[in-house]
Amino acid sequence: MKFIKMENGKIWYKKMLSEKEVLTDDIVNCYKRVEEATATTCCSRSDFSMAFLMLVLKNQEVLKLEATVEVVDSTLQKIKDANPKVIIGYKK
Numbered sequence: 001m002k003f004i005k006m007e008n009g010k011i012w013y014k015k016m017l018s019e020k021e022v023l024t025d026d027i028v029n030c031y032k033r034v035e036e037a038t039a040t041t042c043c044s045r046s047d048f049s050m051a052f053l054m055l056v057l058k059n060q061e062v063l064k065l066e067a068t069v070e071v072v073d074s075t076l077q078k079i080k081d082a083n084p085k086v087i088i089g090y091k092k
Contacts, residue, residue: 004053004067006078011055013065022055022063024082029056031090032072033064054090 005012011022033052038045053072055063067075080088 004065004071004075006075006082009082011075011079013063022057024079024086026057026059027055027079027083027086028058029087029089030054030076030079031088032069032076033090034069 006024009024011024011027013020013022031054033054035050035052036047037050038047040046051067051069051072053063053065053067053075055065057063076088079086
């Protein structure tokens, strides 16, 4: 799971062993993505969901940051407050 925090108009996240940052002004679109996954072992099967914060930047780069549903929801709200021009939600 990736570490995500937001302060001073920047989103900080971990990628590999380093910390990266994205300015909220560089975000064009962001949304929550939930994926269902199944894990099987020799004697049981588990179904679980994974939440991702998806960020589409001005240079068309797409960041997929794994986090909890609560962190994704709160970060989306903070992004909307910091940059009202950002489109929240998935667009086709």
